[in-house]
Amino acid sequence: MIQSRREFLTTARNGLLLGIMGESVTSFAASVDQDPEFSPSNFLSISPSGAVRVFVGQGEMGQDIFSGLAMLVAEELNTPLDEVAVVAAPVSPAFGNSFFPGSPQMTAASSSIKVFYIPYRNAGAAARQMLETAVSTMLDKSVNRILLTNGEVVCDDNDRIPLKLVMPILADLPIPDSLKLKEPSEFQVIGNPQRSIGVEKKVNGTLGYGMDVKVPGAMTAVVAHPPSFGAQITHFDSSTALAIPGVLEVLRIPTGIAVIGENYWVADSGKKALDIDWDESAGQNLSTEGILETYRELASKPGQAFTFNPIPGMDYQLKPSLGPDEYAQHNGAVTIESEFIAPYLAHAPMEPLNCTIFEKDGLIHVHTGTHYQFADKDAVVKTLGVDSSRVKLHTLPMGGSFGRRACPKSDWITEAAQIFKLAQTARTNPIKLVWSREDDITGGWYRPLVLSKVSAALNQDGTIGSWAQRIVGQPAIDHETLSFIGPENIDLTTVDAVGNLVYDIQDKVVDVHHTENLVPVQWMRSVGHSHNVFFVETFMNELADEAGVDQVTFRLNHAKDDRVKRVLQLAAEKGQWNGGLSSDGKAHGVSVHEFYGTYVANMAEVIQVAENKFKIVKIVFGVDLGTVINPDAVRAQMESGAVLALSSTLYGEIDIDRGMPKQSNFDTYRPLRFNQCPDIETHIVSSDLPPTGAGETGVPSVAPAVCNAIAKLRGEYLRALPIAKQGIEIV
Amino acid sequence: MVRKMVINNEEYVLDAPDDMPLLWVLRDILELTGTKFGCGKAQCGACTVLINDSPARSCVTPLSAVAHQEITTIEGLANLPESSLQYAWVEHNVPQCGYCQSGQLMSAAALLRQHPNPTDAEIDQGMSGNICRCGTYPRIKKAIKSVSTISSDVSSDSV
Numbered sequence: 001m002i003q004s005r006r007e008f009l010t011t012a013r014n015g016l017l018l019g020i021m022g023e024s025v026t027s028f029a030a031s032v033d034q035d036p037e038f039s040p041s042n043f044l045s046i047s048p049s050g051a052v053r054v055f056v057g058q059g060e061m062g063q064d065i066f067s068g069l070a071m072l073v074a075e076e077l078n079t080p081l082d083e084v085a086v087v088a089a090p091v092s093p094a095f096g097n098s099f100f101p102g103s104p105q106m107t108a109a110s111s112s113i114k115v116f117y118i119p120y121r122n123a124g125a126a127a128r129q130m131l132e133t134a135v136s137t138m139l140d141k142s143v144n145r146i147l148l149t150n151g152e153v154v155c156d157d158n159d160r161i162p163l164k165l166v167m168p169i170l171a172d173l174p175i176p177d178s179l180k181l182k183e184p185s186e187f188q189v190i191g192n193p194q195r196s197i198g199v200e201k202k203v204n205g206t207l208g209y210g211m212d213v214k215v216p217g218a219m220t221a222v223v224a225h226p227p228s229f230g231a232q233i234t235h236f237d238s239s240t241a242l243a244i245p246g247v248l249e250v251l252r253i254p255t256g257i258a259v260i261g262e263n264y265w266v267a268d269s270g271k272k273a274l275d276i277d278w279d280e281s282a283g284q285n286l287s288t289e290g291i292l293e294t295y296r297e298l299a300s301k302p303g304q305a306f307t308f309n310p311i312p313g314m315d316y317q318l319k320p321s322l323g324p325d326e327y328a329q330h331n332g333a334v335t336i337e338s339e340f341i342a343p344y345l346a347h348a349p350m351e352p353l354n355c356t357i358f359e360k361d362g363l364i365h366v367h368t369g370t371h372y373q374f375a376d377k378d379a380v381v382k383t384l385g386v387d388s389s390r391v392k393l394h395t396l397p398m399g400g401s402f403g404r405r406a407c408p409k410s411d412w413i414t415e416a417a418q419i420f421k422l423a424q425t426a427r428t429n430p431i432k433l434v435w436s437r438e439d440d441i442t443g444g445w446y447r448p449l450v451l452s453k454v455s456a457a458l459n460q461d462g463t464i465g466s467w468a469q470r471i472v473g474q475p476a477i478d479h480e481t482l483s484f485i486g487p488e489n490i491d492l493t494t495v496d497a498v499g500n501l502v503y504d505i506q507d508k509v510v511d512v513h514h515t516e517n518l519v520p521v522q523w524m525r526s527v528g529h530s531h532n533v534f535f536v537e538t539f540m541n542e543l544a545d546e547a548g549v550d551q552v553t554f555r556l557n558h559a560k561d562d563r564v565k566r567v568l569q570l571a572a573e574k575g576q577w578n579g580g581l582s583s584d585g586k587a588h589g590v591s592v593h594e595f596y597g598t599y600v601a602n603m604a605e606v607i608q609v610a611e612n613k614f615k616i617v618k619i620v621f622g623v624d625l626g627t628v629i630n631p632d633a634v635r636a637q638m639e640s641g642a643v644l645a646l647s648s649t650l651y652g653e654i655d656i657d658r659g660m661p662k663q664s665n666f667d668t669y670r671p672l673r674f675n676q677c678p679d680i681e682t683h684i685v686s687s688d689l690p691p692t693g694a695g696e697t698g699v700p701s702v703a704p705a706v707c708n709a710i711a712k713l714r715g716e717y718l719r720a721l722p723i724a725k726q727g728i729e730i731v
Numbered sequence: 732m733v734r735k736m737v738i739n740n741e742e743y744v745l746d747a748p749d750d751m752p753l754l755w756v757l758r759d760i761l762e763l764t765g766t767k768f769g770c771g772k773a774q775c776g777a778c779t780v781l782i783n784d785s786p787a788r789s790c791v792t793p794l795s796a797v798a799h800q801e802i803t804t805i806e807g808l809a810n811l812p813e814s815s816l817q818y819a820w821v822e823h824n825v826p827q828c829g830y831c832q833s834g835q836l837m838s839a840a841a842l843l844r845q846h847p848n849p850t851d852a853e854i855d856q857g858m859s860g861n862i863c864r865c866g867t868y869p870r871i872k873k874a875i876k877s878v879s880t881i882s883s884d885v886s887s888d889s890v
Contacts, residue, residue, distance in 0.1 A: 061828055062865045063827070196826065199824060203826065203836060204817060205764070205765020265759070349830075350769050350828065351769075351830045397828075437771055437775075636827060639866050639869055640867075647864075665771075671862050673859045674861065674863075
């Protein structure tokens, strides 16, 4: 007898199984086959008709992880990739991400491929080996190679057996104790560029994002949020709003005043008609200027020293050091010091945040685009005070995130749960919470504002003798939610790319001042690297120039390993590095960094068009990610990182005055536009090392490379972002 | 008020106020959700549709302004000659998150109607009103160029 998947899983006895699916799946791409399925793993099921479904717990936000993991299964299973569908998995420990302490279901730190490379290949290999055993039994001969296609098992390129006939035998087979994975030389899928699975739905408008959830009777909720951080409601009048036809309910919730209407436009009209008195005293003294003043003062005092190595894979460990001043005294070196600033940044994904929530048959359904399902489900459970088994979170494709849709406090999902809990309308109708762009850009959860003071002792032979870096800012990680904190009470991501410099400098001191204020912050794509690589790599140029050494050579002289050197040489070679400035006015800037095992170098070419007016001609990446699964996805992510980083480099800033962000929409929070986009080249190092991630790795190197090139033309270093604020225009 | 509208060559009868933006009529009343909400003030282009032959930001276009106009949304693009853009988008694997792509494609369709073989400057001008935060601009440019090259090949063949 063929068992259902659940029975199969509960009776399976192999360590391959990580857990039992407690919930049915939400279909993303495939139609659900009702017949009993063959499922040798939580990651994979095959229907009798041959429909192969790969279950993915990681969130899809455009980084193409769905295709990446499907490729791993297709490779080992021997099935054409275009016959594989990917389905968003339920929230379950079976889909936990072991990169993080406690293995929460979450997509971050470009860890998905690194963590799931072997497990998804194992799933495909188990299925293939069981199919081989089953057809060998049926044919009464040894079958060495199978291909699963069109619902048939093709045996040794010869016999074709309908999968339907194989299923009864499969059901009685044990999951193999040992799995034989392919050698890299046997790869047919891995390493070849593949088009994104489901791309067709993105060009005909049919892909269903959270914003597009269609549930009968759903009413739209919008929220009037505080105009400044910390503002409290003292009084509100909802009568004008309620007089608008289609406005159903106005209610106070912890985060503001919610207005529920028959559609977004009506609800938003109701929100605009609200009369709310706010007490804004809490944020009156909160301004970017004031924060920077405090940070500068802190930067003049020693902070909490950073010396530890708390998480495997994050190789941060500092030795006792003298520091640049003392080192210089002993060694006759000169010291240099600079101060750097990176502002608050809003992620501003194209799809504004939203969440649909309703109760049906005793279950509370939550539909949203997220990549931190573990925390989000928990937030709903706690907000509603219900048993976890009653909450069903459906992970939807995201219209961008850049980290925003993995909020440590699940802010927008918690808000939807509050409305669901408090609104009368929610007793009869599903609620769809929709944020405006203004809610998004003024609503906080920004990349932290960071100030850093860096100093170094430069030996007379042009080598760096000692490096000291002080970093001042709010921790990007909420440690109540994700224990990412070390014994010295420092948020690891704050020292990203500094604790583990890509340069071999024996004498190194890193310390941190963690600050607090009313502005809620969280990680943004590439996290601490997003500011620290700008600081480090700009300072490296200052040191190279002081030493009178070519900026590429200076980096090569200090590189900690061959992988750093290789990507730097690759970018310099492909970008035709000219030493910094050629006689025909082409300025070049370089940078290099490592992001959790992925090595990236960058060479930017910039020309001057008029005074303080520049054109970025090209961005050339050299990248080493070990084994590459999908080269086209890598290229896409580098292009993506470059464009996001260019937006931040040129314009990105949330500037706060009297507790209020000055930016509110894309007119004031400007992104890079089509006409400003440079050519972007990606050159990938060929490697058989284990794969690392791509998604965030394109971001960090861009600001320093571009700013270093502009510095050549302007004659002064750019030490603060964004550069438009310093009168620089990019055409 | 109750009115008739023709969208993608299909007739719809609906009841909505004059000042309701076309975007929300499409999305919340007609359930044509391919057209996206991104900013609400004509800054990002995610809501771009064709009104007759011109691109329009549906988030700031009141219903009263489109009476008796021919409206095409992403759902109708496949029936236009410019559907070649959709194939080119797939061929060049353009989308990442994909959310802005309906608007990008409708702007590109309008561009090709005006300039069947656009220059780089014309592509820049036609596409600079559409934001992509994922950074698909270089691939969009390649995809548009591939379509315009095909069309010019076809026209030169037929001469």
